[in-house]
Amino acid sequence: VRSHEDGCLYAVKRSVSPFRGESDRQRKLEEVRKHERVGEHPNCLRFVRAWEEKRMLYLQTELCMGSLQQHSEDFGAPLPPRQVWDISCDLLRGLKHLHDRNLLHLDIKPANVFISFSGVYKLGDFGLMVELDCAEGKEDAQEGDPRYMAPELLDGVFTKAADVFSLGMTLLEVACNMELPKGGESWQQLRRGHLPTEFTSELPPDFLKVLGGMLEPDYRCRATVDWLLSLSAISRAERWRKVTLTTKKILSKIFVVFQLLMWLMSVVFHGLKRPVMWLWRRGRGIPPLQSPPSSPSPNLLAESSLSSDWEDSFGEDVFEVPPSPLGITQRLAYDGPEFTLRHSPELMSRPSLGSTSTPCNKSPDYSTRKRSALTLTPNISRISQDSPRSVKSVTPDTSGSSSGFVDTEGLRSGFLPRNLLTMFDDASDQ
Template sequence: MVLFPNQVNMTTESALPLPRLPVPDIRAEVAFQHSQKQNERLQEYRLRPPKLRLANRSHSSTSTSTTAHAISFRGESDGNGKALPELDANALSGSYDRSMNETYFEQCFTRLAKIGEGSFGEVFKVRSKEDGRMYAIKMSKELYRSEHYRQERLEEVRRYEQFSGHANFVQFYRAWEQNDRLYMQMELCRESLDRYLVRRRDIPEETIWNILLDLLLALKNLHDRNLIHLDIKLDNVLIGDDDSCKLADFGLVIDVDRANRHQATEGDSRYMAPEILQGKFSKAADIFSLGVAMLELSCFLELPHNGPLWQQLRSGVLPHDFMKNISPELETLIRQMMSPEPEARPTVDEILSHKKLVSLLERRNRWRLIIKMVCY
């Protein structure tokens, strides 16, 4: 669990990322220059569409019924040879009346606010008419164009079902199709880590170490399954009501053994590992992206999308003036994670063996044990 100082009770509709200022165009010999963030009007939350290539599942037509149908991959292998458990949570609400003209979304939820939009999806804050709780629902913006297009959308459902239940992944509840669109119901988190950084600006280093531990625990779950996320960034890390950091957006998650160059170049360029552009990637690509995220958190650094600054960050030239206020052990770890050579970067397990992270994890486990004893 991450403890966030000066916590504000916010939902993700107030957590939309602020517009980033342009990166200054400077010559290679000029030092990094700080680029301030401004409290301007919030812009839309960009969701990244899934890009995986899937084996075909049986589906006789690209057109789905006007009646809502639950979508689930439970019962299939989770990637480790174990079947995903069959859960009633994926069944549709019993209050859904198929004879009505209203969609399942309209019948079962009250739409409160639009909290995000991307090229392929919109996200809404809703209240369930069934249990009165608040959720986030992600809805496909475009109709299915083909069966292949549909399969790309459905892969994210498969991944959410695989990882849902882990403390450091966004909780997934159900998915359904209706009128050639896909809907996913998920937990409503307080805000993104990107928005938290903009709001707080100066984050205590102890909090940064806790954030890193949360993300490493999530990433270990992926890497142990031979999967890579390919889109680790602050926008894709959400802060739950329990203050833990949760990894979201599994649209680009791929099996290392089945990846190809096209799939590997779809992530955010600000966080992308240098070898990705050559079609060479592995789990080390996620480590590099995580290192960039920690650099951004630690230094309030405006990340470049391209240009000389982008090249310097991927050549091992990190902004010394920005890093002078962080501890030597955190600086050393960030430099190791952002090594230009993938083979030189530590693995998730190696980072988790860092004495600082070991101490934090032991402290968490002690608190869990104390809380469990008190509760009983």
Template sequence: MASYPLPVFYDLEQTLSTKKERKSMFSNYGRPPKAPVRSAPVRRIYSVYKDEAPKPVSFREGSDQSFITGSPLYSSKKGTYFEQCYEIESRLGEGDFGEVFKVVSKENGKHYACKRNILKFRGERDRTRRIQEVKNHEQLTPHVNIIKFYRAWEENNQLYLLTEVCKQSLADILYNTHEFPENQIWAYFIDILQGLDHLHLHKCIHMDVKPENIFIGLDGRCKLGDFGLVIDFSNGYPTEALDGDSKYLAPECLQRVYTPAADIFSLGIVLLEMATDLDLPKRGPLWHELRTGHIPSMEGRGLSLELRSTIKWLMEPDYRKRPTTTEVLNYKAVKRLSRKNNVIYFFRSKVQTFNSYISKFFILPFIFCSFIYVNLKKKLLNYEEKCYHYQRLDTQWLSWWTILISPMMSP
């Protein structure tokens, strides 16, 4: 029997790389595609939820339940409520479970972001789990760093959520920008921190803090969105929950420990990613290193000691030693920069208000007067042409009349 050489295994050292380096390696291929959603044949396992008529979804008392039946545009014989009352302008994003569109309402002309579940309800239990996201939105009071929620409805066994539209996600910015100025990193971080603080004060854990769920609003602020995995801990911390993205997952979640500290760790990973452009691992030895206190060196990146210490503080392996959102907000550097951000946002809002005032009271009247002037000028030119035409007719008539009567007037 012939002998074959035995395989030799080498223990190669793995190192973390930046997204810029990965992007340069695959520059000809563009952005990597998302992994396909794996699901079993639904009809063989679940009893499909069969109610396909559109109806509002709300857990809030006194909420508007008549926006479908009271819509002047909707007719059950012409198609879906979504198609009849909203027009899709563009696709903003797509995840494993849903897709988001920028839409304009045909009733009031306003723009919204509409999230629609890709997979249909697989039964009453699955429907109950999914519409929990609506309840998570409605139990929160409005906040400048939380995506504004308007309404939700179900139709054709799919859930639709209507929220405010934003410029882009933080993930889009991180993909295109590999070096942030530190003041911008602090501004984004404080916005996200304030949104998380508002969430935790309402006894909620986000469980999926990542750049794809952080959005840049039209006012320039970071806003926290996508509350599909939110946990309510008002009655105690649960031992069962759906985990978020593994790249941002806190280590204690592997032991089924779910506390607000999990969001703090995820925020620390996001802050590390913004500061170092790190290409985060999804699994493996490097994934475990980041969760045991082995944070890559940040010495040569020109980052301040305050920012580096904040990242290490948030990424503390022991969740019991991690700070709360209130403690981080009371950190001296954060308080100083938070006041600075509030001043910037204040003046930015005043400038936007002034620009809208100028647009409303100066530009629009100017456009209106220009329109009137152009129309008057056209009418004047038409009048002058008509006068010139009549003048030519008068001249011709006078010349013919002179020719006719000149023989009669001759002696």
């Protein structure tokens, strides 16, 4: 969970069930006092605080990346020797911190070894921890997981050597990727000091010596933490471990500084980009960038809005339109020379009655029609919106002009709108 005080992430452990009574409450609060006795150490899980809520106990500790058991299972093979040496050095230092305070962990196993985000291994879960200075603590001592338990614990002997044996079994499991027995003959063989050669044959000799001292059957002859730390193999591994951790810290700090510099450079670049570009364009005499063009006028849209698949005329191959008997202005397509008609802008922007378009791909039905069938049909393709006095008409040319039409100007007074039926009747009479 994320703390509202400092914004950091922490791990919160909650009791499985509410307090069953005052004695159960005191027993669970005893674990809190054990965490407080441990204190702070780089190789021990850091305790932050504890509180009660709705008869439940909550423990807040530092957040780690995972446990050694999870890491070993995900790896699916014996861990590399270099990593096993790192685990040995870190856990021996954490165990020395406990033993110097006369504290026994009594439950060391891969599930209770945590890996921080910086790669440091830490001892955790101090629920079974025993205080050697307290007589009541020895009486209430409990054994941990039988797979990692020292043989003398069955006789009720609780010493610091029991933690060394459990640590040795933990290292044997992760170094050989073997499943430790919970009982039976194999369990007895390991407590007699017989290590399975099929698993330990590829281990380095120095590491086998360390394991032999930690798994000594007699707790009185078993190696102590101080003796193990004094070995030359452990000393070399510790020096290499310090160099590795120091290098990681330096690289992580360099990476953070690099990220900060990149962020500052991006801010400065975006802040200076516009004025620098403006000065550069001004120095070279380049005009400033123009705003995007505005929308075209409605008249231009009207002229260019027709699809390329359609023509803005009847087309010579489709219809032949006779002159209108009413003398209305007409826009026609023909093969003769071009001429310009005066027209109102309104006619370009807004089609009038009868405006149409013809597809470029002519229908077979149209190609079989007789042009003479439409010779007497009045044309109402476009009626001019101009006044009758300024109407421009097109009449047939009887002089044999090649154009087929002549452009005439005439005043037509007395023109009144008539309905469509009357127009057809007049056309039929003519």
